[in-house]
Amino acid sequence: KEILEKYHDLFTLQWEGVIGDMCVPSQAEWEQLLTNCSAFLFYGMERFMSHVLRNWLVAMNIPKCRLVILLDLVRSQQSYQRITNSDIHKSCLHIALERPTETAMLLSLTGVGSVIATQWYTTLQESAERLEVLFENLLSFGKTAGQTVHILQ
Numbered sequence: 001k002e003i004l005e006k007y008h009d010l011f012t013l014q015w016e017g018v019i020g021d022m023c024v025p026s027q028a029e030w031e032q033l034l035t036n037c038s039a040f041l042f043y044g045m046e047r048f049m050s051h052v053l054r055n056w057l058v059a060m061n062i063p064k065c066r067l068v069i070l071l072d073l074v075r076s077q078q079s080y081q082r083i084t085n086s087d088i089h090k091s092c093l094h095i096a097l098e099r100p101t102e103t104a105m106l107l108s109l110t111g112v113g114s115v116i117a118t119q120w121y122t123t124l125q126e127s128a129e130r131l132e133v134l135f136e137n138l139l140s141f142g143k144t145a146g147q148t149v150h151i152l153q
Contacts, residue, residue, distance in 0.1 A: 003128065007135045017041075027056055034060065039067040040112075043131060045079035048072040048117075049098035050086060054106070063111035067145055069134060070103065070117040071127045114145050 001019060017033055018025050025033070030052050034040055042048045048070045049057070087095055096102060104115040116134070118127070130152060137148040 003131050003135060007139045025051075027053055031056070031060065034062050034065055037065050039069070040065055041069045041071070041131075043071045043127065045074050045076060046072065046083045047098040047103070049103050049106075050083055054094065054097055057110065058106055060110045063113075065111070066113040068107050068112050068115045068117075070100075070115065071131055071134075073100070073118045073121045074124050074127050075121050076124075116145060116149055 004015065004019070018029070042051075044051065097106065100117045100119050104117055107115050118130070122130075133152055134148055137143040137151055138145070143151070
């Protein structure tokens, strides 16, 4: 919340979404957020694709969304238990489609222009630091997504 508040006025007055533990978004809310944005940020636990229905996502057409930032793959004991229980009911192919590269490909096929995604599991602190660097470079300094990713590397 602190990072969002810090950069709120620098780029847009139209920030909208779900923050914190307000609620768990429904598939319709995910669809509304993705189809009505020019940039989408997911900052959450485990794999982004474990939160949305794969069949629903691949059927979407979201060319207005020019940038998706996925700061996922944060793991806690509770999130690990949730994802383990969920994965029991999925095929190996389904789980493979939730990996970072496959997620980026699926988002690209729906029309998303660029995807910035975490490639390995991380901590909440490391993810917050990445978000700070992303916002500082994209919003404060006006760097491109490519330049910003290069800085993160």
